[in-house]
Every structure is written in C-alpha cells, then in structure tokens.
Amino acid sequence: MSARGAGRHALPTQGTGTLAGAGVLWRSMLRTSRWGIAIWALALVGLLYYMALAVNEVLGAQGLQARAAIIGLPAGAMLSGPGYGLDNYTLEVMVANELLGLYAVMVGIMSLRLAVRHTRTDEEAGRTELLRALPVGRLAPVTAALATCLLANVVVSGLMLAALLLLGFPLPGSVGFCLGLMLVGLVFAAIGALCAQLSSSARTAASLAGAVLALAYLLRAVGDASEPGGNVLSWLTPVGWIQQQRLFVEQRWWPLLLVVAMLIAVGLASFLLQQRREVGAGLLPQRAGRDRARALGRRVIGVGARLDRGRLFGWTVSILVAAVLTGSLAGPVADAFRDLPQLQAVLGLRGGQAALQEIVVAAMATFLVFFAMVVAIFAVQGAHRLRRDESLGRVELLLATAVSRWWVMGSQLLLNVAGCAWLLVIAGFGLGVGAQPGMGEAVLGTFIAAALWNLPVVACWLALSMLALGLGRGAVLVWIGLVACIVVGMYGPLLNLPQSVLDAEPFTSVNALEIVHEQASMLVPAGYALAAAILAALALILYSRRDLGR
Amino acid sequence: MGQAIVEFSKLSKRFGKIQALDGLDLELEPGQIHGFLGPNGAGKTTAIRVLLGMLRADSGRVRLFGADPWNRAVQLHRRLAYVPGEVTLWPRLTGGEVIDLLTSLRGATNEQRRAEMIERFELDPTRKTRTYSKGNRQKVALVAALASDVDLLVLDEPTSGLDPLMELVFQQAVAEAAARGTAVLLSSHILAEVEKLCSQVTIIREGRTVESGSLQQLRHLTRSHVVLGSDIPAHVLAGLAAVHELHSQQAVHRFSVEPDGIEEVLAILRGYAVHSFSCTPPSLEELFLHHYTSAGR
Numbered sequence: 001m002s003a004r005g006a007g008r009h010a011l012p013t014q015g016t017g018t019l020a021g022a023g024v025l026w027r028s029m030l031r032t033s034r035w036g037i038a039i040w041a042l043a044l045v046g047l048l049y050y051m052a053l054a055v056n057e058v059l060g061a062q063g064l065q066a067r068a069a070i071i072g073l074p075a076g077a078m079l080s081g082p083g084y085g086l087d088n089y090t091l092e093v094m095v096a097n098e099l100l101g102l103y104a105v106m107v108g109i110m111s112l113r114l115a116v117r118h119t120r121t122d123e124e125a126g127r128t129e130l131l132r133a134l135p136v137g138r139l140a141p142v143t144a145a146l147a148t149c150l151l152a153n154v155v156v157s158g159l160m161l162a163a164l165l166l167l168g169f170p171l172p173g174s175v176g177f178c179l180g181l182m183l184v185g186l187v188f189a190a191i192g193a194l195c196a197q198l199s200s201s202a203r204t205a206a207s208l209a210g211a212v213l214a215l216a217y218l219l220r221a222v223g224d225a226s227e228p229g230g231n232v233l234s235w236l237t238p239v240g241w242i243q244q245q246r247l248f249v250e251q252r253w254w255p256l257l258l259v260v261a262m263l264i265a266v267g268l269a270s271f272l273l274q275q276r277r278e279v280g281a282g283l284l285p286q287r288a289g290r291d292r293a294r295a296l297g298r299r300v301i302g303v304g305a306r307l308d309r310g311r312l313f314g315w316t317v318s319i320l321v322a323a324v325l326t327g328s329l330a331g332p333v334a335d336a337f338r339d340l341p342q343l344q345a346v347l348g349l350r351g352g353q354a355a356l357q358e359i360v361v362a363a364m365a366t367f368l369v370f371f372a373m374v375v376a377i378f379a380v381q382g383a384h385r386l387r388r389d390e391s392l393g394r395v396e397l398l399l400a401t402a403v404s405r406w407w408v409m410g411s412q413l414l415l416n417v418a419g420c421a422w423l424l425v426i427a428g429f430g431l432g433v434g435a436q437p438g439m440g441e442a443v444l445g446t447f448i449a450a451a452l453w454n455l456p457v458v459a460c461w462l463a464l465s466m467l468a469l470g471l472g473r474g475a476v477l478v479w480i481g482l483v484a485c486i487v488v489g490m491y492g493p494l495l496n497l498p499q500s501v502l503d504a505e506p507f508t509s510v511n512a513l514e515i516v517h518e519q520a521s522m523l524v525p526a527g528y529a530l531a532a533a534i535l536a537a538l539a540l541i542l543y544s545r546r547d548l549g550r
Numbered sequence: 551m552g553q554a555i556v557e558f559s560k561l562s563k564r565f566g567k568i569q570a571l572d573g574l575d576l577e578l579e580p581g582q583i584h585g586f587l588g589p590n591g592a593g594k595t596t597a598i599r600v601l602l603g604m605l606r607a608d609s610g611r612v613r614l615f616g617a618d619p620w621n622r623a624v625q626l627h628r629r630l631a632y633v634p635g636e637v638t639l640w641p642r643l644t645g646g647e648v649i650d651l652l653t654s655l656r657g658a659t660n661e662q663r664r665a666e667m668i669e670r671f672e673l674d675p676t677r678k679t680r681t682y683s684k685g686n687r688q689k690v691a692l693v694a695a696l697a698s699d700v701d702l703l704v705l706d707e708p709t710s711g712l713d714p715l716m717e718l719v720f721q722q723a724v725a726e727a728a729a730r731g732t733a734v735l736l737s738s739h740i741l742a743e744v745e746k747l748c749s750q751v752t753i754i755r756e757g758r759t760v761e762s763g764s765l766q767q768l769r770h771l772t773r774s775h776v777v778l779g780s781d782i783p784a785h786v787l788a789g790l791a792a793v794h795e796l797h798s799q800q801a802v803h804r805f806s807v808e809p810d811g812i813e814e815v816l817a818i819l820r821g822y823a824v825h826s827f828s829c830t831p832p833s834l835e836e837l838f839l840h841h842y843t844s845a846g847r
Contacts, residue, residue: 288644290676297643297651306643402655402657403624405623
C-alpha cells in the first residue's frame with residue numbers, strides 16, 4: 001500500500017509509535033484514580049502538618065532534646081532514621097529524622113498500588129486487551145500508568161512542600177524532604193510496574209513490590225540501629241538514601257542522585273520487558289498443576305486455607321524477621337541506659353538492675369503493641385477474598401452446591417482467627433528469640449503468651465471487616481478506623497489529643513505483659529473477646545440474610 | 551404428572567428503581583428440558599438466582615423440588631448442578647481441582663462420567679484456571695455439573711464461549727442427561743440450540759412471561775410460510791381470511807397462513823393443478839422476534 005493510501009486510513013490525531021494513545025489512557029486513569037490520589041495527598045500532608053504542630057505544643061524545645069536521647073538508642077533509630085542532628089534536635093530535624101522513613105513507606109505504598117492497578121490489574125481483567133486492539137502503542141499503558149504515579153507524587157510532594165514552608169522550615173531542607181519523597185515514590189511506582197511485568201497476577205505483583213518496599217525499610221532500620229548515622233545497610237536502599245541527605249543539619253544533595261539512577265534503571269527495565277512481552281503473559285513461568293484435588297481441596301475450609309496460604313507465608317516471614325530484629329534491640333537498649341545515667345534521670349528512674357530490666361520489658365511491651373497493630377492489618381484483610389469472590393461470582397458457584405452461607409463466611413472467620421493467632425505467636429516467638437541474649441533470662445514463653453493476649457483485640461478487627469461484608473459494604477470505614485487507631489496508638493502522646501481519645505484506642509489498652517505477670521486483670525481482653533464474638537455472630541446473620549450479588 | 555421440579559408463580563424482584571422480575575411464571579416438570587428465552591436484561595439470570603436462593607423474591611411464589619429455595623438452599627442444592635453464564639474460577643487452582651471441589655461439595659462424584667466428560671470436552675485439567683479462555687472456564691463448570699448425579703441441571707447461557715464443535719458435544723451431553731431422567735432448565739440465546747434440545751419453552755420479556763408451552767403449541771400461535779406452485783388465480787387465494795402477505799408471480803404463490811387456515815387452503819386447491827407445495831412451520835427465531843417486535847413496545 002502506498003504511503004498516501006496508508007495515510008488516508010490512519011487515525012487523524014494519534015501517533016503510530018509504541019506510545020500512541022498514552023495521553024488518552026493517562027486521562028482515563030486519572031479519572032479512575034483522582035479521588036484515591038486526593039485522599040492520599042490530604043491524609044499524608046494533613047497528618048504531617050498536624051503532627052509538627054502538635055509536637056511543638058506537647059514537647060517544646062526541651063522535650064524534643066529529651067526525645068533525641070531516646071531516638072538515638074538503637075530501638076529508636078530502628079523506627080526513625082540515622083539520627084543526624086541529635087545534639088540539637090529542633091522540630092525540623094525531628095521531622096526529617098523520624099518521619100521521612102515512615103513517609104517514604106507511605107508514598108511507596110501509594111505509588112506501587114497505583115502502578116499495579118493501572119497495569120496488571122487492567123491486563124488481568126482483560127481491559128488492556130480491549131485497549132491494545134485500538135490504535136494504542138505497546139508501551140502506552142505502562143507509560144500512562146507511570147505518568148499517573150508521577151502526577152500523584154508531584155501532588156503529594158508539592159502540597160507537602162507548601163505545608164513545610166508554612167511551618168517555617170528552611171527552604172533547602174524542605175525541598176530535599178519533598179524531592180526525596182517524590183523520587184522514592186517514583187522508584188516504587190517503577191518497581192510496581194516491573195513486578196507487574198514479572199507476574200501475571202495483580203495480587204502477586206503487588207505483594208512482590210510490597211515485599212521489596214518492606215525489605216528496603218527493614219535494611220535501613222537495621223543499619224541505622226547498628227550505629228549512629230547508619231552503616232552499610234543504610235546505604236543499600238532508596239529509603240536509606242533520602243534519609244542520608246542529613247536534612248536540616250549539614251545537608252548534602254548527592255544521595256538523591258542514587259535514587260535518580262535507580263529510578264532510571266528500574267524504569268528502563270520495565271519498559272524493556274513490556275516491549276518484549278505478550279499481552280496477558282507473565283515472565284515467571286506457569287507450571288502445570290494437579291489434575292485431581294487432594295482431600296482438603298474438596299472442602300470449603302481446605303480450599304480457603306490453600307488460597308490464603310501464600311498470604312500467610314509472606315506475613316509469617318515478614319513478622320518473624322521484624323520481630324527477631326526488634327527483639328535483638330533489648331541488649332542495646334539495656335546497655336544504652338546503663339551507660340547514660342542522665343537518661344535515667346530524665347525518665348525518672350533510680351538506678352539498679354531491676355529498674356533497667358523494667359525499662360527493657362516496657363520497651364518490649366511497646367513493641368508487642370506494635371506487632372498487634374500489624375497483625376490487625378492482616379485481620380482486616382480477612383474479608384477481602386470473600387468480597388472479591390462474591391463480586392466475581394465465585395461465591396455463587398460455591399453456594400449453588402450444598403454449602404451454607406454460614407459456613408462460607410464461618411470457615412473464613414475460623415481460618416483468619418487461626419492465622420492471626422499464628423502470626424501473634426510468631427511475633428512473640430521472634431521477639432523472645434531476639435531478646436533472650438540481651439535480657440539474660442528465659443523470656444520466650446512469656447512473650448508468646450503476652451502476644452496471644454492481643455488476639456481478642458485483633459479478632460475484633462477481623463469481625464468488623466466481616467460485618468462490613470455481612471452488610472454488603474466495602475471495608476473502607478474499617479480501614480480508616482484501623483489507621484486512626486494505629487496512628488493514635490503510636491503517636492498519641494505526641495498528637496495533643498484529649499485523654500478520652502487516647503483511652504478509646506484499643507491496642508494500648510491491653511497490657512499483655514502485665515497480664516502474663518499477673519499484674520493486670522484479664523478483664524479487658526475478655527471484653528474484647530466477647531465483643532468479637534458478638535460482631536462475628538452479627539456478621540454471619542447478616543451475611544446469610546442478604547441478597548448476594550456480583 | 552408428578553410434582554413440578556421448578557415452579558415460579560407471579561415472581562417479582564426489584565433492584566432499586568429497576569423492576570427485574572415482574573410477575574414471572576414458569577413450571578418445569580420432571581424429565582423436561584425447558585428452554586428459558588429472553589433478550590439481555592429480561593430477567594433470566596435474576597430468576598435463576600432467586601431459584602438458587604442467592605436472591606430473595608419480593609413477592610410471588612418460588613418452589614424448587616416443592617420447597618422454598620431461600621430457606622432450604624443447602625438440602626435442595628444436593629439435587630442440582632448449576633453452570634453460570636459468566637464463569638470465574640479461582641486462578642490458583644487447576645481445572646481438575648475446581649471440578650473436584652464443586653462435585654465433592656455437591657455430594658458424590660461420578661468418576662466415570664468425570665473422566666469421560668473431560669475427554670469429550672477436550673479439557674486439560676492440569677492447567678491453572680487463570681490460563682483458561684472463557685470457553686475453557688465454561689467447560690470446567692460444565693464438566694463439574696455433568697459429573698454429578700443430580701435431578702436438575704440449571705444452565706445459564708452455558709455455551710456462549712464454546713466453539714461449534716464443543717457446542718455439539720454439549721448438546722449431546724445434555725440430551726444424555728435428560729435421557730437419564732435429569733430435568734434441565736436451559737437459559738439461552740442460541741435459538742437453534744433450544745429448538746434442538748428443548749421440549750418446553752418459556753419466553754420472558756421485561757421480567758414477565760410472555761409465552762410458555764411446548765414448542766408445538768407455540769408454533770400454533772404463529773403463521774406458517776407456504777410456497778405454492780399452482781394455476782389457482784391469485785385473487786382466489788387473496789379472498790381467504792387466513793392468508794396474508796401474498797406475493798404471486800406467474801404460477802408461484804408465496805404467502806403466510808394462520809395456523810388454523812391450512813386446511814382451508816388445501817380445501818380450496820381442490821380442482822386446480824398443483825405442481826408443488828411446501829409449508830414451513832415458524833422457526834423459534836420467528837416466534838422470538840414475533841414476541842419482541844410486535845408484542846407492544
């Protein structure tokens with residue numbers, strides 16, 4: 001066909017290259033994701049702004065300096081950052097040291113979810129196929145997805161820059177803070193896109209990218225806890241790199257170049273893979289499976305366990321590693337207190353081995369609460385599979401056989417309660433194993449028992465998510481509630497909140513270690529257990545009485 | 551006649567502003583293959599989901615094996631197998647595992663038929679279902695349904711993803727099931743398939759039954775096509791009240807005739823030379839179109 005002939009049939013406004021149509025796709029992605037992006041931006045920036053104001057109010061300059069002593073300890077460094085500028089711990093140094101890592105994780109989650117949603121999720125659902133049959137280039141979907149992530153990160157970091165400047169933070173540090181977050185967000189968007197190339201399932205892709213993010217945070221956590229300023233582990237990941245900018249102290253820009261280099265490398269890799277790959281295919285191989293189901297695979301609960309076991313395995317490994325590392329901080333915590341009598345004075349302690357031991361135990365109790373919060377996230381995910389199965393019509397397939405609705409939801413409740421209990425045991429076990437050498441006594445049993453006392457609270461979150469399903473609703477409200485409780489539980493004292501709000505937060509109300517030592521009553525967990533049972537019963541009743549729909 | 555296996559009477563169901571079912575009637579007797587016809591959005595799937603106890607009817611009566619499917623879903627479901635129109639499976643399980651899961655949950659698996667159906671439908675049961683096409687996913691649900699010994703098959707547009715060869719296999723398998731005494735409720739768009747398989751037909755429109763009965767009965771409601779080669783003058787034919795749409799060209803007359811009018815036509819032909827005569831009863835398609843184009847709107 002002649003060039004003229006071809007030209008006559010070509011669509012007028014679009015190019016013909018591998019990027020053709022990317023602009024149109026981008027606009028449609030923005031339309032689907034605009035509310036999500038807006039909520040992320042407002043939540044992240046609002047929380048940062050409020051936290052900075054509240055810290056100023058609650059701690060003041062002296063309080064900040066006292067806090068610096070705690071944050072400089074290995075346990076503190078693990079959950080915050082490398083600890084530059086601890087000797088003059090101003091508000092902006094505190095924000096950079098303690099919040100940059102957390103925020104890197106947040107923008108990372110936002111970005112990788114956006115990237116996977118607009119690549120593999122669409123492809124899995126067959127929407128990409130529909131698009132690629134149009135004059136849309138091969139690279140257009142992934143380009144548009146990354147452009148969507150770019151816009152989301154620009155919005156978040158732009159608003160954040162405005163907030164920091166409004167707080168009166170110096171310009172160079174604020175720019176470093178926001179630019180760093182934007183670049184980290186983009187790196188994880190690219191990692192999300194890359195994982196979406198590797199796996200043909202959106203869920204696997206998101207978990208894979210999430211695992212990379214968790215690993216990135218964990219490596220720097222261990223590095224920062226090992227010595228002030230971090231060691232080589234702090235220099236392995238983008239989360240560590242942006243913290244190494246020494247913001248508001250003796251700021252250096254060049255670590256950002258490492259992030260840019262990684263962004264280019266990962267981005268190119270995902271473009272290259274996309275260029276070569278067929279629609280729908282993944283690069284990880286699909287193996288042939290069994291032609292017959294095992295005995296367990298013929299039962300609702302067995303299949304449920306089978307479908308959830310990958311998820312449970314991932315959680316188990318993450319929690320075990322995190323718990324062992326956290327537990328191993330017991331020794332350094334005790335050492336630091338022993339070496340710093342003035343710190344004991346700040347905290348109102350009168351010397352002696354027993355008091356030291358008490359501090360370590362208190363630190364461990366705090367970590368247990370933290371792990372209970374993490375397991376609660378697993379719990380709220382518990383209703384997710386059933387909800388998805390319903391919307392895709394798989395529940396219908398099950399219920400058309402001789403299976404009751406009670407058991408379809410009940411089996412999922414049982415599996416998830418067991419999963420939560422298992423993860424709590426793992427958390428207690430990990431903490432115990434890690435802490436044993438530092439604490440010099442057998443604590444394994446104590447920690448496991450203490451961890452399990454958190455099960456009723458965690459079960460309440462599971463029951464709430466099932467209740468939402470019973471009502472035929474999404475779990476958005478449950479998620480918002482959980483995030484609110486976690487934020488209040490972790491940062492409550494810093495947030496200048498009324499005491500009644502702090503008291504209403506469930507996780508810290510269970511004094512698990514004290515219950516084990518018979519210093520606190522078990523009434524609180526018993527109350528939560530009762531509440532969980534009632535909520536679960538309500539969920540089952542509602543689920544068996546409503547219309548099931550796609 | 552025994553007790554009806556499926557019975558809808560004046561069934562109504564509303565979703566918000568949409569009246570999905572509006573007085574639906576249907577009766578399925580034992581041993582019948584009952585075709586359930588209607589255009590998209592007519593309420594076929596809603597009716598089936600009420601029958602399976604997924605949805606609760608707003609009003610009217612629904613009986614499955616003589617009992618209420620909403621209250622006794624579990625016991626009743628032991629006796630039936632269901633194939634949805636849009637089959638979604640668990641992507642991590644293989645086809646074989648899904649078949650075993652569904653048949654085991656229903657009761658016992660007929661191992662021999664399971665193997666036979668997998669072979670006839672040319673299904674690879676070792677593949678993860680995420681790699682299946684729409685047709686293959688449908689085959690999984692079909693094999694799982696046919697490998698159970700049940701009294702009723704509920705099939706909701708079960709062949710929309712199958713190729714013509716597989717559709718033939720499907721038709722044979724359903725006919726065999728019916729021969730074993732299984733009743734079948736077949737919701738379908740493919741009229742040729744219904745015409746071939748079904749003895750009874752219910753046509754619904756906007757949630758209401760517009761026609762129900764045996765195909766033969768239904769045909770009686772609609773005109774047949776006649777092509778007649780004869781020296782009879784056109785005006786004689788045109789004079790008959792039962793004859794419509796007459797087109798005469800030389801000695802060939804084409805017209806449609808009302809069901810009761812054929813005898814009258816034959817009677818008047820006596821005394822004229824007839825070279826050829828063909829009379830075609832209305833196809834299901836014509837019945838269908840008749841109800842969807844002429845019956846008001």
